[in-house]
Amino acid sequence: MTVTQHNAFLENLRLELRRGCLVVAVLAELKTEQYGYTLRKSLADHGVAIDEGTLYPLLRRLETQGLLVSEWREEDKRNKRFYRISKEGKAVLKQLLGDWENLDASLRTILKGEFYGFAKPLLAGS
Numbered sequence: 001m002t003v004t005q006h007n008a009f010l011e012n013l014r015l016e017l018r019r020g021c022l023v024v025a026v027l028a029e030l031k032t033e034q035y036g037y038t039l040r041k042s043l044a045d046h047g048v049a050i051d052e053g054t055l056y057p058l059l060r061r062l063e064t065q066g067l068l069v070s071e072w073r074e075e076d077k078r079n080k081r082f083y084r085i086s087k088e089g090k091a092v093l094k095q096l097l098g099d100w101e102n103l104d105a106s107l108r109t110i111l112k113g114e115f116y117g118f119a120k121p122l123l124a125g126s
Contacts, residue, residue: 022050024100026058027093030068033084035075059083067092 001009025048029039040055050058062068067089070081085093 022048022054022058023062024093024096026055026062027067027085027089027096030083030085030089033082035080035082039083062089 025043025046026039029042029046034042036052036056036059039059040050040052043050059068059070063070063083067086068083069086070083072079072081074080
């Protein structure tokens with residue numbers, strides 16, 4: 001595999017990992033009602049940068065799936081669409097967070113010992 005192929009492969013894996021994490025981050029951040037710009041800023045402030053071309057389609061998809069609800073309102077003389085997590089979204093988020101915790105614990109156990117010839121554990125503090 002060439003360096004270019006390796007980099008493209010790695011980038012695809014990172015995008016795949018990030019995609020699921022974004023759903024959890026958006027659902028969790030919408031425990032308080034926000035419109036797109038403030039949501040995007042809040043996520044970025046927490047280290048989860050997301051561009052508009054990813055965020056707005058994700059919001060529409062989560063709303064179509066019943067995980068979010070939205071409402072158009074005028075604020076500062078502009079119409080803005082405000083989003084918040086729905087009752088169903090809260091239930092799904094709770095389940096996803098439980099799955100996340102179980103997977104995280106399993107991965108931490110796996111990564112504590114020698115791994116593919118590494119003498120040191122792969123996780124800091126392990």
